[in-house]
Every structure is written in C-alpha cells, then in structure tokens.
Amino acid sequence: MSNQHSHNDDHGHHDAHGHHEETFISKYVFSMDHKMIAKQFLITGIIMGTLGMAMSLIFRLQLAFPDMKFPFLETILGHWGKDGKLDPNFYLALITIHGTIMVFYVLTAGLSGTFSNLLIPLQVGARDMASPFLNMLSYWFFFMSSCVLCVSLFVEGGPASAGWTVYPPLSALPKAIPGSGTGMTLWLVAIILFIASALLGGVNYITTVLNMRTKGMKMTRLPLTIWAFLITAVLGLLSFPVLLGAGLLLIFDRSFGTSFYLADIPADLAGGIERVGGSPILYQHLFWFLGHPEVYIILLPALGITSEVIATQSRKPIFGYRAMIGSILAIAVLSFIVWGHHMFITGMNPFLGSVFVLGTLIIAVPSAVKTFNYIATLWKGNLHLTPALLFAIGLVSFFISGGLTGLFLGNAALDINLHDTYFVVAHFHLVMGSAAIFGMMSGIYHWFPKMFGKMMNNTLGYAHFWLTFISAYCVFFPMHFMGLAGVPRRYYANTAYDQFNVFVDMNIFITIAAIVGGIAQLFFIYNFFNSIIRGKKTVQNPWKSNTLEWTAPVEKIHGNWPGEIPHVYRWAYDYSKPGADDDFIPQNIPDEGQTDPLDEPNATVFEHSHSHSPEASQKEVVMFSGLKKLFGFAKS
Amino acid sequence: MEHTEHLEHTEPPKDMKAQIWKTFWILLGFTIVDIGLYFILPSNMGKNILFIFLGVVKAYFIVGVFMHMKFERKWLPYLIVTPMVLVIYLITLMIIEGGYTSFVR
C-alpha cells in the first residue's frame, strides 16, 4: 500500500513527461503506462485465444469423425492421442480448458482488460489510471494466471476436466477422474490469480472513471464505452469475490478433507474420509452468482465498443443515449438476480426457480432497448463500412439471434428439455462467444491506429469479417436443431444412440465451417502483426471521431497529452450536426461564446440532429419521435 | 495540475473525539445487550432477527463514525451501501434453499 501512495507523488512528475529515462524493461515489460498495459493484455489475449481456438478444432474433429484416426493428433498430443484417436478423458479436458480460456482469459481479460486500459484514461481525459502501479500488477497477475493454466496442460492426468463451471464432486474429489487431480488444483490456482487481477483492474477502472474525469466531462457526456467499462468493472468487483469464496471452499474440500460441497460420499471413494453434510448445489449457486454477471462482464464492453463504432462510422449521434445508459444499468442490476436459470433442473428449490424465470425474462427488455437503439442509429446513416463497423453490425446480428434463444431457455419448463443440450451451446456461443468476439474485433480494427500508430489492411479485414461471420453462423445455427432433438453437450461421441445418426452429416458440416472460421483468424493474426510492423502510418484522427483519445498525438507519450488536458464542452456524439462546418465536432471544441465547460452547447439543435440529411422525410421524423416516446427517456 | 483532488477532503466535525468515545460506549452497550438477550430470550426466529438487527445497528455506527461515512458526501454512501442489497438477496435465497435441502434429505 505504501507503493500506492508513492504513485500519488509520481503523478506530480507527469507535467515534466518525456524527461524520464526509460529502460527496455520499464517501457515494455513492467510498464506502468496504461497504453502499454492495454497492448500486453491484448497480445496475451490473442495468444490465449489462438490456443482456445486450436483446442476447439481438435474436439470438433472428434465430433465429426468419431471413427476416424488422425495421426497428427499423436504428434501433438502424445499419449492423449494414441494411434490418432483422441482420448475421451482428454476430450473432457479440452472442452474444459477451451471454455475457461475463452470465457475468462480472452473475453474477460483480453477484452475488458485491453479496452478499459486503453480507453478509460484517454476518453475521460486523464494522464493515466488512478494507480498505474496496481494496474501493472493487474496485468502481471493475469500473466501468471495464464502461465499456470498453460502449465496445467502438461501435468499427469491432464488438465482440469470438470467443464468450465467445475462442479463438485468431479472437482472436489481428486480421485474422481484423471482430470480431477493436479490439473484441477492448478485450475483453481489460476482462477484465484485471475480474480486478483480482475479485482485490481476493476478497482482502478472504477476510481479512474469516477474521480479523474477532465473538466467538463460530466457523467452524461461520457462516451458509452466508458459507461460500459465502468459498469463492467462494478459487476466484476461484486461478483468475482463470490467466486473467490467458492473457490476457497472448493480448495479446502479438495485438499484438506472438509465437506462443504460433498454429501454422502463414503470414505473409500473420498480419499479415506467420509464426506457428509455439504451440498453441491451450494457450489452451483456461488458459482453462478459470479457466472451470470460474468457473461455480462463479457458482453457489456463489447456493446460499449459497438455503440462507439456504430455512431462514429454511421456519422450519426447514438440513438437514445440516456436509454443506453439506463439499459446498461438495468442489465447490471438484473444480471445479479437471475443466476439460478442455469440451475433449473439441478435440484434447486422449484419456488426459487420461478423467481429466476421472472428475472430472466425481464432481462430481455433492456437488451432489446439496446438492439433497437443500434438499429435506429444505423438507420439512414452515412455508413462508412469499415471492418470495424461490419464487426459491430455482426455483433448486433449475433446478439439478436442468440438473445432470442435465451428467452426459450429462460422458461423453466422448456429448459427441462433443453438444458445441457446443444441448444444451450448454440445459445451462448452466439450471444456470448460470437457477439463478444465480434465486439472485440470491432474494437481492435477501430482503435488499432490509436494503439500502434498504424492502419490495418482493409482488404484482409473484409475477408476476415465475411469468413468469420458466415462460418460462425454455419457452426452455431445448426446446433439449435441438434439441441431440440436432444443431443447432449459435452459427450465424446454420440455413436451409441441411433436416433442421433441423422446428425452425422450436420456434424461434419459444422466441423468444416469451424475449420474455415479458424483459417479466417489466421488472416486476422497476419494482418495484426504485419500492420504493426509494416502498416501505413496513421493520421491523428483517422475516423473523424469526436472522443478525446483522438485529440492526443499519434506518438505515444507518458501522460497522453502534451501540455494541458483538453476540457470537454459537449457529449461525444455531435456527428452531422446541422449548421456545423464538419460532420463531427470533437468533445473539446466549445460552442461559440461558450467559456465554461459545464455550460450546455446550444441545446435546441439536438431535436434534428439524428437525421443525417437535411431533407430527411417527414415520415422519418414521425417515426423517430414515436420511438422516442416509446422509450420515454431517449435523449432530449 | 489536475491532481489537486488530493487536497480535497471532507472535514471531520469539531467534536470528533467526543463522537468517537460516544460511539465506543454505544458499541459496547449493544454488545452487552446482545449477550444479555442471548441468555434471557428463548431461542426462536424472532430472537435471531433481533440479533441481526442489532448487528446492523452496530455496523451503522462503525461505518458511520469510525469509517467517517456520516461525514462524507452523500454519493459515497450510496455507492458503497446500495450493492449490499444484492448480498441480502443472495442470503435470503440461500437460506430458503438450505431449508429446502433439509426438506428433501
């Protein structure tokens, strides 16, 4: 803690930035600069993502061709792929680690870690995070956690194999299955390090947004990205500790013979000690108290990025700014009270089930508000179809198709049929997997110039988008039908069930689509690294965007702005404002005669600002005012 | 220099010392009341609720006076205290669930 304080004093030196002697280590490795930490998160995330993707391809091969032999599996997996056959235990391990990597390492740390770090100080107008030191620690905890998880791939018995939710008793009894041994222990260690990282990051994000906004940056002028990151950090801060508690109890059950989560397990099965009196349902509740907010921790930053990209690239103010904030807040609150919808048929009290059904179905309302607002923003916009905008639109598409199936699953009665089938797999891969990855990609394409001072190659970007978009739908859409027919998830092979033979071809199709999707990511990885080295140099504000980060010079400097931090005079969405010279007015530009950043710029023009073209038809105006009434609290 | 925030803080009241000691006696009093009630009242749900209520009152004094919350700007208490609603929700549900577990066993 004394370090925290010395940083306080460090800030004083920012005025004299540029005078530090920076070594390689302090600049690239143990950097305390939020822009560098963002890049570290991103690149670690990309590496982990590649690993997770590779795992998914291996188990997809198994699902499509359960009887075939692939000699290369023995080369890469050793005894887990003897004679080219994937070992069933290792299949379980792969899906577990795939889920863990994707959910926590790529879509939590890689997404929110990257963009919160990059954008929060730049967009609120701060020199750096509140505590750059804790920020650095946050990355290095994440890094250690990634290392531990990777190490767990190589231990005797294989990595954790209880599914990414690690339900006891598989996770609580070291002898239960091969993957319940050392691999499981390392999984828990990795997750606890991860929680430490998430909490350090979250504390910093919240403090920075609340305390360190530049003059004139009212909460109602924050870009929606920042709102999303702020609420994401709050969600993490309140839910990760519960997973910490759950993990602690699980570690005691595993290693010290307690029985918090174990009921009626005789001594010979439980390592010599009889385990009575606990309840596995308790673990599920604690886990999903994190688990459901976690899916929004993943999704909200992606939605925030989308808001920003859609408004900028369609050159229109975001539709319903306040409704957007309201729906983020509503989602945040609701996400904490619905976790039980993951447990409808695990033996939970049916009365609680009905409480959870109610909450779950209500969540659809703010989600729908967001989608309608995106569509209304895009509507009749002057669309600049950059790869970033395409990915943002892709997110909206996936969010709709995946969200609709959430409504099916949210009904406890339907869930009796659908739970733990491929329907669930389809649901969460569309709404969380694909949508959030698309948001992340959108952010990378959009802010790449800010991060690296170079432009990415657009042609490769388009190829990446279309291949990924089509293959993602081809992979996940057919899964709905398999799920409706009852194909269970997490099964190594379904050859034993004759009624599933109809899906043999569909499985092959899905696997081929997945391989295409995998290849598409190679385009991205090549484009990403190649552009860092050889990309075209960017101008300061390539997208003609309003937010503050583009007022900072391309050269990255410690402290972000040379001289004074810009003051903010308007919200972030003054695009295509009638009467203005340009079709964008950055947030730091005062209106004529405006001296106090807290004064409102000439407010009446907003009435018309949402229609891009001056000759917008009467019909359009009518429709918009109707929508506005519908949402009541749309920006006035 | 934008880090002027450091100089800002809410002033403690003039009679802070007196308030601290008053709070100490209150906390002590409540603890003694707790123990007294423990032996006097019969065990039942009402007694438990009473104890939780007394605990919350003690928490109010610790957070309010010792942790200075009473003297901070109103938004800080909102920020910190509102999320506790979620804990109450979680605990309520889990107690129901625990009861149900005993019922199905």
Next chain:
Amino acid sequence: MSNATTLTAEKKGIWGGGRSPFSVSYGKLMMWVFLLSDAFTFSSLLVAYGFIRYSFHGNTVTPWPSPDHVFNHFPFLHGMHLPLMFVSLMTFILIFSSVTMVLAVEAGHRMAKKEVANYMLLTILGGIGFLSCQAWEWTQFITGTHEGKELFNGIIMHGANLHSNEYGPTAFGDLFFIVTGFHGFHVFSGVMINITIYLNVVAGTYEKRGHYEMVEKVGLYWHFVDLVWVFVFTFYYLI
C-alpha cells in the same frame, strides 16, 4: 440534456469533471471500493454458512450444536461453564483497537505526529491481543472436552479438526475454521500493514508529505475488519 441546466451551479460542479464527485482522494475511494468487494467475499462465506446451517434444520441425528456448549471456556478458569464470555472479551478488544485507530486518524488531521504514533501502537497491540485470543480459542476448540464423543465407529473423538468434531456436524467445525480463519487472516494482514504505517509515522514520512491520509486508509481497512467481526460474532456465536 437541456434540462440539466436547471441544476444549481453547486450541484453542476460535483459531477462536472476535474474533481472528485465525493471529495475524496482516489486512494481513499479505491480503498472503499476494495472493501466493498471484500465484503462480498466475506458474504459468500457467510452465505455458505447460512445455507449449510439451514440444511441441518430439523436434523435430529447430527443437530447443529448450540454455541454456549462449545465456546464456554475462559483462560485460567478451568471447568467453569462461562458461555460467550471469552468471545465478548475478544469483541471488546477489537472494538477498542478500532477506537484507538480512529483516534490516530483524528490526531493525523491535527498533524500531531507523536499522538498518531502512540495510537497506532495501541492499535497494533490490540490486533495482536485479538489474534492471541483467537489462537487460544482455536486451541480450545481443537483440543475439545475430556469426555469427547463416541463416533459411530466406536472411536472417541476429542475436539475438532477439518474431518470431524465432537460437537456436531463436520460442517460446523469446517465453517468455524474457515470463517474465523479468514477473518483472522484479515486481522493478521491488518496488523502487518499497521506496523508498516507505524514505522513510517515514526520515521516522519507523512509529516514530510504534509498529510496523514495513509493512516486514514489503513484505518478504513481496520474498521472493516472490526465490522466483519460484528457479523461473525452475530452469526456464529449468537444465533
């Protein structure tokens, strides 16, 4: 946004950027936010306690023990039935150390270095006192009674460990160890932090810096530990 102009100038300033809306430094805000998340960690443990305890409701084979049959010892008073007395002493010590802590903070506002140092020292002593009491309490709990209890396999069980205990269900002992242990761990880290800060105070670090905010921050942490104890005491010993 035009209706925002109706706000008073004063209100407009609070959230207008360029300053903290709460008038607290970022370090203190950070500490508050951290404590909020820590409160959730403790809550999750207490939730586990509530769940498991209720799942023993109406269980007549291994009923949940009543605390006054378990925690009824007092040092040097052997063989006497003194339920709750010792834990009340512990509570008193912790509350009192909270008082000395807040007095240190108050002295810090007046820049009275000597007073801050003295009160910090008292706080540290209080913390160590509490930890020692807890060590004694744990020892009692682990050693158990003379008579012990016969388990179903005929072995006489004395005291408690993580696998079984003589007082009641296994979970009773497990939860006792984990909840008070986690709290004790917090007290321990608090004492360590307090020692660091005490040394800094004595060395005059904060005197030079011009304010004693660091003492306030560790003070927040220390009171939080006290706060958690209030609930541990309520749930574990009273109910």
